[in-house]
Amino acid sequence: MSRAILLLLLAIFLIRAVWRLLEGVVSGATSPQVRGRNPAPQAVKLVKDPVCGTFVVPGKSPSLVRAGETIYFCSDTCRERYGAQT
Numbered sequence: 001m002s003r004a005i006l007l008l009l010l011a012i013f014l015i016r017a018v019w020r021l022l023e024g025v026v027s028g029a030t031s032p033q034v035r036g037r038n039p040a041p042q043a044v045k046l047v048k049d050p051v052c053g054t055f056v057v058p059g060k061s062p063s064l065v066r067a068g069e070t071i072y073f074c075s076d077t078c079r080e081r082y083g084a085q086t
């Protein structure tokens with residue numbers, strides 16, 4: 001008895017999985033816009049590392065305050081290199 005219920009649940013699960021897959025294929029083929037997928041959010045302002053030119057996220061990267069201005073670097077190596085230059 002319980003085995004029949006388990007098989008039924010498994011069948012329902014499989015049908016739902018296949019259905020979702022088909023639905024995704026159909027919507028992907030017909031609609032020009034992709035649902036629920038945003039193209040790279042540009043909410044975070046990036047700053048350029050003056051040593052190597054890499055764009056970094058301020059606050060998450062090593063920084064140095066020079067003449068009242070905060071300069072951000074991609075790594076501690078770049079920060080040290082900048083400090084050695086000036």
Ligand SMILES: [Zn+2]
Pocket residue numbers: 049051052053054073074075078
């Ligand atoms: Zn760098």
